[in-house]
Amino acid sequence: MNIALWIIAALLAVTFLASGAVKLAQPKEKLVASGMGVLEHFSAGTIKAIGALEVLGAVGLTVPAALSIAPVLVPLAAVGLALLMVGAFIAHARRREVQGIVMTLALFALAVLVAWGRFGPQSFTG
Numbered sequence: 001m002n003i004a005l006w007i008i009a010a011l012l013a014v015t016f017l018a019s020g021a022v023k024l025a026q027p028k029e030k031l032v033a034s035g036m037g038v039l040e041h042f043s044a045g046t047i048k049a050i051g052a053l054e055v056l057g058a059v060g061l062t063v064p065a066a067l068s069i070a071p072v073l074v075p076l077a078a079v080g081l082a083l084l085m086v087g088a089f090i091a092h093a094r095r096r097e098v099q100g101i102v103m104t105l106a107l108f109a110l111a112v113l114v115a116w117g118r119f120g121p122q123s124f125t126g
Contacts (some may be wrong), residue, residue: 005117008110009061009074015107016081017058023051038091038100050084057081061114071124078115082108 023031028044039047060077064070085108092100118124 001117002122005114005122009078009114012078012081012107012110012114013058013061015058016054016061020051020054020056020058023047024055038088038095038097042091053080053084057084065124071118074124075115075118078111078118082111082115085111 023039026034028039028042028047031047032040042050057077057080060073060080062074064073064077085104088104089101089108092104
């Protein structure tokens, strides 16, 4: 179970790091034109904030435990990313974007699994 949680956390970290980096690096217009239409109704500042939260969540999923510095941040990062996915779900649902909804629900489920595992049976403090 510990190895599975590490793998899931690493995959989530890579996904959110990439997604956040793109949101931080690209202007809103380019993101919307590249297929992220869900961002159309968000301000540029909000998109940058979401990107920053995704990057911070990605770092929080792996770095604290890998360095044995405040590993309690791992499940907290997972909870934070799950909450971001709740917001993403709402945004995609309003636009009736089935693919976005499915991807968001999958990421949400994986983040909740990491949070549950790291707060519970595979806690770093236990």
